Amino acid sequence: MPALDGSILLAFLRAGDEPVSGDRLARELGVSRVAVWARLEKLRKAGFVFTAAPRRGYRLAETPRHLEPSLLEAHLRHAGVQTPVEFLAACDSTNSEAERRLAVGAEAPFAVLAGRQTAGRGRLGRRWHSERAGNLYLSLAFRPFLPPESLRPFTLWMGLALCAHVEARHGVRLGLKWPNDLLTPDGRKVVGMLTEARVDADSVRELVFGVGMNFIGRPQDMAEDVRQVAGTLESAVGARVDPNVEAALIIRALLEAWEQFTEGTWRRAFRARWQKHDVLTGRSVRVGLRGKPVAGVVDGVDEEGSLILRVGGRRRAVVSSGEVTLRRR
DSSP: OHHHHHHHHHHHHHHTTSOBOHHHHHHHHTSOHHHHHHHHHHHHHTTOEEEEETTTEEEEEEOOSSOOHHHHHHHHHHTTOOSOEEEESOBSOHHHHHHHHHHTTOOSSEEEEESOBSSOBOGGGOBOOOOSTTSEEEEEEEOOOBOGGGGTTHHHHHHHHHHHHHHHHHSOOOEEETTTEEEOTTSOEEEEEEEEEEEOSSOEEEEEEEEEEOOSSOGGGSOTTTTTTBOOHHHHHTSOOOHHHHHHHHHHHHHHHHHHHHHTTTHHHHHHHHHHHBSOTTOEEEEEOSSSOEEEEEEEEOTTSOEEEEEETTEEEEESSOEEEEOOO
């Protein structure tokens, strides 16, 4: 009865520090007190800790340090998220799973979350290390029916929305490294984004936006080939974070950003957010393209999210896609 577990946990979330009585839970949920007690025992075995308040009920004292379906459901409901969210203990890639569901006609928008990925991927076919439980492996799926050119600034906007959310919630200013990485204040990569689309002649029919975010752990515990560059939200915040509440609030923030994008209101905040979170302007970079790489000094982005480079004298180059590498001066 996962829905009942979620409803029980939601009651504790809404109660805050106040105890919740078994009688109240039984009455509000329409079940017996024995059924409530049995579900609490099940949740205890799953890693939840409830403390007793004599003659007053129970308090939720501790929750698991990984994404847990019932707790995630409770936080999503507490945050007012109505979009369907499917949690999988493991999958190959949440983007691939979202694409498969779109292909068989699943109603969009929806979200897919995984406790871990066995074949997570980033841009340009790179592997995204995602075997560690407790982090965010998320894909949002849409059927936008928008002209392809209108989606050029989409990934940047979603990244900026995530930066704004983290700063508002935790007071930590992440940096956006064009086009799809978010960095902690000390320059470690904490978020990677991957946007994939099915495009007809004049319309984007299916769109999947994938986010990988490191919530917990230490860089030294990560895979050897990423520990020098990867960071975590916990390390940036300097305090313990709850993966379930973070996931629920990020999903809400990204769905709100999607609504702003489709409505066109995103443009009001785009420039200010870019100036606040951009980490490349003024830096000397090389941008690898399908053709010849372009080297220059970053001079911001245009209204469509393309990177502007000064490549010598007053000459400028506008780059709509590519891989950025910082150059030594």
